[in-house]
Amino acid sequence: MRYRGREYTGKGVTIAVVDSGIDASDPRLEGVSVEGWSIQLGATAHAMLGADFTDENGHGTAMAAAIARIAPDAKLLGVKIMDARLRTSADLMAAGIETAFRAGANVISLSLGTPNMGKALLLRDCCALAVENDAVVLAAAHPKGERAYPADLPETVGVATHPDCPLDKVYYFAPHRFPRTVWRNLTGKFLTHGYAWNGDERGSFKGSGIATAYMAGRTACMREALAGESAQGVIEALRNSSLTPVPEIGYA
Numbered sequence: 001m002r003y004r005g006r007e008y009t010g011k012g013v014t015i016a017v018v019d020s021g022i023d024a025s026d027p028r029l030e031g032v033s034v035e036g037w038s039i040q041l042g043a044t045a046h047a048m049l050g051a052d053f054t055d056e057n058g059h060g061t062a063m064a065a066a067i068a069r070i071a072p073d074a075k076l077l078g079v080k081i082m083d084a085r086l087r088t089s090a091d092l093m094a095a096g097i098e099t100a101f102r103a104g105a106n107v108i109s110l111s112l113g114t115p116n117m118g119k120a121l122l123l124r125d126c127c128a129l130a131v132e133n134d135a136v137v138l139a140a141a142h143p144k145g146e147r148a149y150p151a152d153l154p155e156t157v158g159v160a161t162h163p164d165c166p167l168d169k170v171y172y173f174a175p176h177r178f179p180r181t182v183w184r185n186l187t188g189k190f191l192t193h194g195y196a197w198n199g200d201e202r203g204s205f206k207g208s209g210i211a212t213a214y215m216a217g218r219t220a221c222m223r224e225a226l227a228g229e230s231a232q233g234v235i236e237a238l239r240n241s242s243l244t245p246v247p248e249i250g251y252a
Contacts, residue, residue, distance in 0.1 A: 010071025070217025
């Protein structure tokens with residue numbers, strides 16, 4: 001990613017991919033450092049860590065490949081909270097976030113969310129702890145602008161997408177220009193490219209999940225560029241470097 005006249009690749013930054021795991025042997029991840037764990041909830045709702053973070057679905061690997069396309073020198077930390085059918089829970093999301101920042105992740109990417117307001121406080125507590133530990137948490141917004149957590153929490157970076165948004169551009173829906181009464185939960189969100197990349201072809205995944213992964217890669221590059229800056233300072237830099245959306249004339 002280019003910033004202030006220099007190219008950055010995420011070197012020295014650790015990105016946690018809280019998803020279905022990562023297939024480290026995928027050719028799109030050649031040369032990328034990949035580690036990870038799996039998390040399951042025990043009978044007493046305690047998180048249990050396992051060493052096997054193998055991706056049984058392909059979703060997490062696609063997210064990791066999208067991140068690596070933007071930040072190829074970042075270290076990836078796969079935090080597996082989904083099974084082969086991409087089933088998970090808000091409690092596992094919270095456990096994934098906490099595991100990620102305690103493992104030293106500088107950027108935490110969740111290409112998923114929940115509309116359950118009853119779990120919003122739990123997720124907010126975990127995201128707040130992550131920010132206190134200097135991690136930037138990114139999460140996928142609802143594709144129709146409806147409620148989704150943790151993307152709609154003030155401690156996180158919410159990400160949406162539009163079919164016309166190119167890979168090299170990022171937009172920001174600043175609240176003072178895009179009131180919630182009109183733009184609902186898209187207000188305060190970033191908007192970027194939402195199509196997976198599979199070698200030289202378009203992959204099978206699209207939407208705000210992939211957009212979140214690309215934004216996580218950009219965030220890693222920004223963290224490299226602004227070494228020593230706080231998580232909130234990095235978020236402000238991302239906002240300041242983004243374009244202002246003009247929906248009437250498109251995003252290309």
